[in-house]
Amino acid sequence: MQKQSDKAAHARSTAEGSYMMGLQCLFALTEDQLRVFPGAIAYCEYLERCFQPLLADEFAFLWAALGEERPYKSVQCWPWFSAVCNAVWKLKYEDSSIEDVWECLKLFPNYRNAVKPSERQLHACHVAIFSVLCWATMTLQPRLSWVNLNSGSPCLMVHQQGSDQPGLKMDSVRRPIHAVFRQFHCTMLTNRWKHPVNESTTHGSTVLHVTSLNFASLSTIGKIRLQWVDNLTSHLDFDATNRCLSIFKFPSFCALNTLAAENSPPVPIFKGLLRALYGVNSSDAFNHSDNSVQSYQEVLMSYRLLFGQTYNSRKLVRAALKQLRDETDAEYDQLLDLVCGQSYDKAVRELPVSLWPIACRSYEGALQEEGTYSSQDDFPMFGQRLVKIQQFTLRQQPSRLRDLWRDRRNPLQWYTFWAELPNWRSQHANYILRNRAIASEATLTVWSINTREPHQFAFVRTGLQYLARDKLYEVEKPYSVEFEIDNSVSAKSTNHILATEPVTIYAIGPSDAFELDINGFCVIKAETNLNVQDALTRPETVESDYVNEIKAILHERFPDYDRIEAFEFVVCTVQLYFPHQYIYGTGQEDFFRGRDLDLINVWRPIVGPNDDWPLAICDYTSIDPENDVAVSDLLHPDRIGENQLLHPNKQHRWYYIEGQQTDDLLVFRNVDSTGKRAKAFHCAFFNPKSTSPPRLSCEVRFVGLR
Numbered sequence: 001m002q003k004q005s006d007k008a009a010h011a012r013s014t015a016e017g018s019y020m021m022g023l024q025c026l027f028a029l030t031e032d033q034l035r036v037f038p039g040a041i042a043y044c045e046y047l048e049r050c051f052q053p054l055l056a057d058e059f060a061f062l063w064a065a066l067g068e069e070r071p072y073k074s075v076q077c078w079p080w081f082s083a084v085c086n087a088v089w090k091l092k093y094e095d096s097s098i099e100d101v102w103e104c105l106k107l108f109p110n111y112r113n114a115v116k117p118s119e120r121q122l123h124a125c126h127v128a129i130f131s132v133l134c135w136a137t138m139t140l141q142p143r144l145s146w147v148n149l150n151s152g153s154p155c156l157m158v159h160q161q162g163s164d165q166p167g168l169k170m171d172s173v174r175r176p177i178h179a180v181f182r183q184f185h186c187t188m189l190t191n192r193w194k195h196p197v198n199e200s201t202t203h204g205s206t207v208l209h210v211t212s213l214n215f216a217s218l219s220t221i222g223k224i225r226l227q228w229v230d231n232l233t234s235h236l237d238f239d240a241t242n243r244c245l246s247i248f249k250f251p252s253f254c255a256l257n258t259l260a261a262e263n264s265p266p267v268p269i270f271k272g273l274l275r276a277l278y279g280v281n282s283s284d285a286f287n288h289s290d291n292s293v294q295s296y297q298e299v300l301m302s303y304r305l306l307f308g309q310t311y312n313s314r315k316l317v318r319a320a321l322k323q324l325r326d327e328t329d330a331e332y333d334q335l336l337d338l339v340c341g342q343s344y345d346k347a348v349r350e351l352p353v354s355l356w357p358i359a360c361r362s363y364e365g366a367l368q369e370e371g372t373y374s375s376q377d378d379f380p381m382f383g384q385r386l387v388k389i390q391q392f393t394l395r396q397q398p399s400r401l402r403d404l405w406r407d408r409r410n411p412l413q414w415y416t417f418w419a420e421l422p423n424w425r426s427q428h429a430n431y432i433l434r435n436r437a438i439a440s441e442a443t444l445t446v447w448s449i450n451t452r453e454p455h456q457f458a459f460v461r462t463g464l465q466y467l468a469r470d471k472l473y474e475v476e477k478p479y480s481v482e483f484e485i486d487n488s489v490s491a492k493s494t495n496h497i498l499a500t501e502p503v504t505i506y507a508i509g510p511s512d513a514f515e516l517d518i519n520g521f522c523v524i525k526a527e528t529n530l531n532v533q534d535a536l537t538r539p540e541t542v543e544s545d546y547v548n549e550i551k552a553i554l555h556e557r558f559p560d561y562d563r564i565e566a567f568e569f570v571v572c573t574v575q576l577y578f579p580h581q582y583i584y585g586t587g588q589e590d591f592f593r594g595r596d597l598d599l600i601n602v603w604r605p606i607v608g609p610n611d612d613w614p615l616a617i618c619d620y621t622s623i624d625p626e627n628d629v630a631v632s633d634l635l636h637p638d639r640i641g642e643n644q645l646l647h648p649n650k651q652h653r654w655y656y657i658e659g660q661q662t663d664d665l666l667v668f669r670n671v672d673s674t675g676k677r678a679k680a681f682h683c684a685f686f687n688p689k690s691t692s693p694p695r696l697s698c699e700v701r702f703v704g705l706r
Contacts, residue, residue: 015537018078019044024301025085026136036259036352039252039333046230046250046331047135051077053144054128061121062128067110083108084132094272096181099174101129112252123154126173130156133177138232138253140184143167158184160192160233178276179560185233185276205376206387213305213390216312222393226320235299236385240392240518240621249324251303251335254296258354261293262392284318293382297357300339302382308338309369314341391513395653458507458658462685464616467630468499478632478645496632501648505616505685507658514655516558520620520680521668522532522703523657526553530662532606535571535698543569550602550656550700553665561704568701571606596706598677599670603699609659610697611690617668618646620652620678644671646681656685670701 019041023034034040053073054062062080063070071077087104102125105111117125137336143157155167163182172180211217218224228249229235235248248254274295307317318341325332342348344367353365359378362368375383437607467478472495480494508514508523516522528549536544547566554564603615623629628649634641657664668680684695 008492016041017268022047022078022081022085023256025082025089027256028264029256029260033259033263034256037252037255037335039250040256042065042328042331042333043250043253048074048077049079049331050144051075052082054080058124059128062125065111065117065125066105066108067186073314080128081132081135085136088136088269090135092268094178094268094275095174095176096269098126098129098133101177105129105297116494120154123170126170127154127156130173130180133181133269133273134158134479137180137273138230138248138250139273140233141231150496151545156180160231176272178272181273181583182276205374206390208305208375208379208383208386208390209307210305210371212393213307213386214310214313215316216310218306218389219316220312220397222486225318228324232295232299236302236382236389238385238389238392245389247303247306249328249336250297250333250451251300251339252333254299255335255352255355257296258293258300258490259352262354266293279476292364293354294357297355298379299383300355301357301360301378303336303339303384304367304369305373305386308342308344311343314343317341335672353650354539365408376629386519389434392621396622414428420484437498444564459688460505460507460609460656460685460689462503462505462687463500463681464503464654464685465498465500467632467645468497469647470497472497473630478630479635480632483635483637489634496645503654504654505656508655514619514668516669517678518572518621518679521617521666522557522669524553524665525663526559527663528663530606530698535606536696539569539571539698547700550665551702554600554602554667554702554704557667558704559704564600565703566700567703569698570700571696571698596673598672598704600702600704601668601670601699602702603660603662603668603697604664605695605697607693607696608661608664608690610661610695611687612689612692612695613660613684614656614658614660614695615682615697616654616656616685617666619653619655620680622649622651623681624649624651644679644681659663 018036020031022044023029023040024031027034042685055071055074060070066079066083068079069076083105084101086108087101088663089630091100092103102122127142127144130142133142134142141159143159154170156170157167161167168180168183172183198337215226222243224238224243224245227244227246229237229246232248232254234246237246238244239246265706307313318337321336321341324336338347338351349366351367353361353367356367359374359376360368360370373379375387379386467473478494478496480496481492485491485493514522528546530546530549532540535546547569550563551566555561623646628647630647631647632645633640634643657666660666668682669677671679
């Protein structure tokens with residue numbers, strides 16, 4: 001037993017020595033400085049697991065070239081990591097390539113020049129260098145399953161790419177390293193809520209409220225869960241469909257980078273790599289060497305913003321950290337307990353001030369936590385990601401009275417609401433929703449924290465007709481006939497079974513920023529030259545000019561469309577539909593097959609302001625596509641089309657434009673060729689408070705081709 005214990009102690013000592021050697025080569029810090037953050041060992045344990053593929057036969061040449069014995073355990077791979085880090089430190093130019101790093105390695109005293117690599121072996125060396133660059137910056141996750149090498153088509157690949165996306169050809173090793181990483185940045189998958197780090201914005205700075213962004217609000221109101229990730233590029237990525245927020249799990253790595261920046265100038269290759277990967281050309285965040293660690297400081301500060309500043313958030317995150325600790329064991333970074341789970345106590349105050357962004361420090365040089373932060377000044381790199389998360393959570397509504405009581409995202413609104421609730425209930429007690437009748441319309445005046453000016457958040461309680469969740473549709477597809485049928489007993493014009501459900505439809509406020517790729521719709525403010533009388537009496541004469549105006553507006557707002565073509569222009573009065581969306585019909589498959597396209601509607605009144613039978617539209621982030629959507633056939637005399645109908649779900653969030661003017665263009669997506677993009681279910685609804693004349697509106701349907 002004693003011998004086994006001695007062996008284990010020796011193995012731990014050997015491993016720790018390897019860790020310290022690797023960390024010193026990466027950060028250029030002394031052993032005492034490294035031990036300030038014991039959580040750095042977790043980062044090393046993670047790297048050791050990543051080293052496992054380097055034990056394969058494909059990489060045997062590495063060790064022969066370095067004059068090292070071929071390793072049989074991943075802990076023995078640290079010499080390669082250290083050698084590459086040393087070579088990177090020696091290269092003084094940001095434009096150095098992977099090939100330059102290899103040439104630098106060949107100058108090391110222990111390199112065996114007599115050993116000449118084959119082309120395949122050289123490719124493996126380049127791939128191994130690329131992998132170390134990824135691990136040393138924790139920006140990308142390299143793929144080291146060398147199926148491609150064995151098939152004779154080696155390439156550089158990362159896990160952030162889609163499984164069907166090709167990697168970069170090996171010719172890329174001659175390009176500057178920052179260009180290689182920038183290329184990966186441009187080809188990485190995006191979704192409705194992913195935004196690049198340091199994304200530029202033309203809207204100025206946004207106030208970030210701790211009351212909206214703390215994890216207690218995100219979890220309780222937004223039903224958002226955490227996903228711990230091992231790369232900085234994914235930090236604060238938000239998947240709205242699954243309500244999943246990604247958080248980087250190695251704060252000690254960020255902390256060591258901030259300490260390293262105090263001791264020595266940034267490594268040119270790493271500095272250029274970060275500048276290229278994070279798209280910093282749009283900002284001056286990296287223009288000065290003092291700010292080269294801005295991204296690391298913002299990551300650390302985001303832990304405080306999301307978790308550390310409120311009691312309930314700390315309580316919730318401790319439970320999440322316990323689960324992470326149980327799952328990862330030795331790879332758990334202990335600094336998470338401090339920066340996420342502790343209040344602003346002595347332990348947090350004693351952390352080096354270099355960990356925090358300069359904008360978040362007091363005059364005395366200490367961390368200064370506030371109730372609000374600036375997306376541009378305090379978080380120039382990750383600010384837009386935080387803005388999008390805040391926008392999402394502000395649109396969520398408490399589902400239970402207990403959650404409503406806990407909802408302090410807008411303190412003034414909270415106090416106003418609970419103070420006025422008795423009066424509100426008394427005034428509206430006589431309005432009860434019956435089938436399609438309107439129950440009430442309520443407005444609540446609050447103070448906007450951003451503008452300090454009063455404005456109203458209006459909402460209408462009404463009934464909308466959904467497609468009922470009936471067992472009939474388990475055996476029969478929904479359908480409706482768009483022509484007259486015979487009078488036989490068995491003939492039916494539709495098999496739709498409708499269910500009227502009470503819903504709340506919220507007025508879109510001036511500060512709301514709905515997006516086509518997130519919510520399925522957006523509002524564009526744009527003047528057009530459409531003449532009302534001409535549109536009503538001779539629409540065919542104004543169609544061409546109006547369509548061209550709208551096309552220009554769409555091209556400016558959505559530059560990713562290569563081509564936009566109109567296929568229908570309609571001037572209409574009220575149409576009483578239940579929530580639906582159009583799908584292209586049977587017979588059109590040949591045209592659409594193999595094309596990346598969207599069907600887009602642009603809807604507006606031609607006389608405003610309009611409140612008569614306004615158009616309600618459902619936020620796609622509130623829809624469960626798997627369970628809420630039913631496809632229905634539209635039977636025409638000469639063709640069969642389809643549309644999609646909604647089943648009821650209390651989680652649905654509905655919006656409309658109150659007092660919609662003629663320059664308020666409601667743009668929404670009906671369908672897309674991938675079936676994965678956000679779409680908008682919509683219908684007109686009765687507004688009992690309207691004083692507008694009968695609604696007159698027009699819409700244009702477009703095909704947007706990418």
